[in-house]
Amino acid sequence: MKSQRLRGAAFALVSIVMLGSALAAHHSQPGFNPNTKPIELKGTVAEYRWRNPHVLFFWDVKDPSGKVVRWVGEFGSVPSSIARGLTKDTFKVGEEVTVTGIPATAGTPAIQLRQIVKADGTVIGGAAD
Amino acid sequence: MRNGVSTSMPALLMLLMLSPAVLAQTSSVYPPGWLPCPRCQTAQERTAARKGVEGREFNPRDISGIWGNNGVELNIVVPPFTPKGKEMYDATRADETADGVAVSNSKDGMLICDPLGYPRWFAYNYGMQFVVLPDRVLQFFELGHTWRDIWTDGRKLPENPPQPRWLGYAVGRWEGDTFVVESTGYDDRAWLQEDRRDRRWGFSHSDQLRIVERYRRTSYATLDAELTIIDPVVFTKPWTTKATIQLSAGTELWEYLCVTSESEAFNEQRLRVQVGAK
Numbered sequence: 001m002k003s004q005r006l007r008g009a010a011f012a013l014v015s016i017v018m019l020g021s022a023l024a025a026h027h028s029q030p031g032f033n034p035n036t037k038p039i040e041l042k043g044t045v046a047e048y049r050w051r052n053p054h055v056l057f058f059w060d061v062k063d064p065s066g067k068v069v070r071w072v073g074e075f076g077s078v079p080s081s082i083a084r085g086l087t088k089d090t091f092k093v094g095e096e097v098t099v100t101g102i103p104a105t106a107g108t109p110a111i112q113l114r115q116i117v118k119a120d121g122t123v124i125g126g127a128a129d
Numbered sequence: 130m131r132n133g134v135s136t137s138m139p140a141l142l143m144l145l146m147l148s149p150a151v152l153a154q155t156s157s158v159y160p161p162g163w164l165p166c167p168r169c170q171t172a173q174e175r176t177a178a179r180k181g182v183e184g185r186e187f188n189p190r191d192i193s194g195i196w197g198n199n200g201v202e203l204n205i206v207v208p209p210f211t212p213k214g215k216e217m218y219d220a221t222r223a224d225e226t227a228d229g230v231a232v233s234n235s236k237d238g239m240l241i242c243d244p245l246g247y248p249r250w251f252a253y254n255y256g257m258q259f260v261v262l263p264d265r266v267l268q269f270f271e272l273g274h275t276w277r278d279i280w281t282d283g284r285k286l287p288e289n290p291p292q293p294r295w296l297g298y299a300v301g302r303w304e305g306d307t308f309v310v311e312s313t314g315y316d317d318r319a320w321l322q323e324d325r326r327d328r329r330w331g332f333s334h335s336d337q338l339r340i341v342e343r344y345r346r347t348s349y350a351t352l353d354a355e356l357t358i359i360d361p362v363v364f365t366k367p368w369t370t371k372a373t374i375q376l377s378a379g380t381e382l383w384e385y386l387c388v389t390s391e392s393e394a395f396n397e398q399r400l401r402v403q404v405g406a407k
Binding site: 084108 | 158165166167168169170171226228230231232240255383385386387388391392395398399402403404405
């Protein structure tokens, strides 16, 4: 899916993209503090749910004790995701990803997506709208 | 008609320049002969489609077409509430977790697939199509995949509607080149719009709501809209919003149905998780 490949997108730039998108969100974004330092989580895609109201992205991450934790992030609605180059085939279950985003203040395994880097280096920006 | 988010012009320009749609390349997800939905278009696709219809001749008394793609939000400068209106507004406040974090829009029927009603379907625009027939104008909405009948056959609005409707009872007429729509008979469970200032609240309306809409096609690709909300139970004076809506050239409406099972899963697996709600 070449069209979605936003290779080399600067992190700050992705952050600005998110701000722009949030203005039209279908729901607010409570639970995330924009001043929180983003974290990076490597894992494997567990589910890429290409559905409205917003596309959900689940991936499994091993915590330091070896326990697997399933995290969740979200993109925008299907139409908005198509507009930014995503398709229903962008991610495959089991593929390795490195996800960056702001973790939920509540300490739950939820993240406000900033970017996802695939094993081949493809960078995909993410945000809800 | 955009909401009242205050953004300085340079910052706004930055946002526009760096929006995801600008970053994304032209998509090739559409089978031959099929078109993107209004909100699916990339910026490049939208710009090219608009250029393709620039300066095209038009009939000002034909408002056919797909209009808008990304919200036609109501003017956020709301007139003062009546005491009852304030009470209704306060009742829409989102629930909070024990830590005081709002559970996103928890009172918003949208999140459990209640119909958005009118004018919320107009304001939430994912693409709105007018289809002009001899006796009515149909107003289709991609979001919700539903339609509203605006009758132009000379009938009057019902004084005592037999059943409140989420989309009301609407009649239309031409005043010169302006299409005027008057409506009433609304179901008071809908919101006029979510309060976009932080989306913890919604703007309720009563069953006394009346709406006057005025549409004027000023070019092939632009439609001026003025919408006045009259609800003496909730507001001390009418609430008017104006906007110019762009033709979504090169698009067709897709199917955006709200599916309760999908929304419930989303609410449980995302919204409640992100705030740590039990």
